[in-house]
Amino acid sequence: MSRISATFTALNGRPAYIPYICAGDPDEEFSLSLAKRLCDSGADILEIGIPFSDPIADGPVIQEAMQRSLKSGFHVGDVFRLIERLRSQSVPQPVVAMTYYNPILKMGPDKFCRSLSECGGDALLVVDLPPEESSSLLGMARDNELDMIRLVAPSTTDARLEYILSEASGFVYVVSVAGTTGERESLPESAISLIHRVSGKSRLPVALGFGISMPEHVRQAISAGASAVVEGSKLITLYSGLLDDRMKALESVERHAREMMAASFPH
């Protein structure tokens, strides 16, 4: 059983909180402290974004974070060292590497998967690689015991949903809206109905992401049947204005993350 599956099994029905951080924003040391802090505060799974120059699936907040990271000299390969350092600090949570395809292609899919597995990573989520284009990467991910997380969107048809789910492992990432990452006021109806559609076709845990930023979103997602929520842009917004005082920046993120996690416990 993969570390992700084991995590969901151990949660025994309690929904998981999955924070997203952008590796290297604004530098590797802060990313390490942030990841450690979130995991120590009780995050269940950690998603680490690898910066890319042209992130078309992301909104302005994550795009700016990626630009800060690249500008600081953070390299794609540095993410493996970041994960390794987390593991050496006894962080046990599963780590999902979220990336665009070009950096993987450039490094070589085989080397990328091997490095991710060796440093202690657990899964791969490639936002711009639909299953039609990913058969060879999928094989390499499996050879290296990495889960391949798949995204589904409100516009995904039923027939396509079955095809995507047939190759998914770990959990299914439900994109809440047609659009990019970033904070939104409320969960759209399309997100709720997509959670139902996915749950009806797969036994994999369903994680809801894109636009999650308030405890109320967590409650809505859970009542719709989601097993997890992913939150990214909001966390970046919280710390990016406070980077002059990093302790304060970390505290601010932790406080918010705890509120989100509190909302995921049954009342």
Added chain:
Amino acid sequence: MIGSGYFDGFGGRYVPEVLISALQKLDEEYRRLSPDPEFKQRLNTLLTTYVGRPTPLYFAHRLTDRVGGAKIFLKREDLAHTGSHKINNAVGQALLAKEMGRRRIIAETGAGQHGVAAATASALMGIECEIYMGEVDAERQKLNCYRMNLLGAKLNIVKSGSRTLKDSINEAMRDYASSSEYTHYLIGSVVGPHPYPTIVRDFQSVIGREAKSQMQQITGGLPSALVACVGGGSNSIGLFHPFLEDAEVKIFGVEAGGEGVTTGKHSASVVAGSNGVLHGAKTLLIQDFEGQVLETHSVAAGLDYPAVGPEHAFLNKTGRAKYVAIDDSGALSAFHLLSETEGIIPALESAHAIAFAVELASDMSSDESIIVNLSGRGDKDVDQVARLEGSI
């Protein structure tokens, strides 16, 4: 299931899941409409009565005399409505959008030529239009910004990333991800995810079809060579495609060498790029050792793009077309040369093609002939060139 829309390993559909169903629908609708006689008739009528096709194939005799060698013919896309070949694709896709019931068109633009063409075609169809343009590009092409406004389009200035063409494509794709139910993304070149490289190529192939029959009328045969500039590669693929089966016709794509391909300040993605994925397609692109896309440079804003259409990557791989680079100074000389010898001020983009054609012609015999795609007129560049040369 395997990926579709490949040119022997290049192309494909590398996009977030939110875009997949919109692209599938576009593909279906395009395949339904493009062979439809009524749709073809409507498009042809617009190309003749609105765009001004066919554009002439002109024998540039004074330029030919000056160079001494092969006869140089110019395919006068600069005489099409709005002043460049961009209108061929814009009208075709706007008609497609209308047929698909879309009430909004979005487009990216670099130099502003495609933005103007998209705004024009949207006005023609009575469809609302929004253009994404990088802040840097908008600054150097102010007149085209005003043109787009004049045509009723809303201009969105893109301030992310390098604030040039590639970022305006990123922004348009983000818009499309959230609006595809009522919006058509009118992409301006043979780039992007499947089916765009095919759709744009089909709409631009009118250039090559006309040139071929015009050449046959004038000389009774085929040209010895074709030359066209390549940014994303739409005017070039439009000229090349109808000649691909004619093995005796040599094909040359001319990329922007900027300050020189060894300086790193260029846009020559075929000549100096490597395999990668950008804007939804596997193709050749200018990137660093870890796959981050690099900023490019060219004196011609319309060539200032870090990737190239996947079909060009394919034609390069098979050797059917050869790709070369002409640097800024070569393009500027050709800009003057054509103006002085023929009374035609070419777009700086097209001046790259002229510069290479001049080199090529001088090594060929006077029995041979070259068709150069004069993809656009140079009025938009006059101000920039005058500044560069210190004349104003």
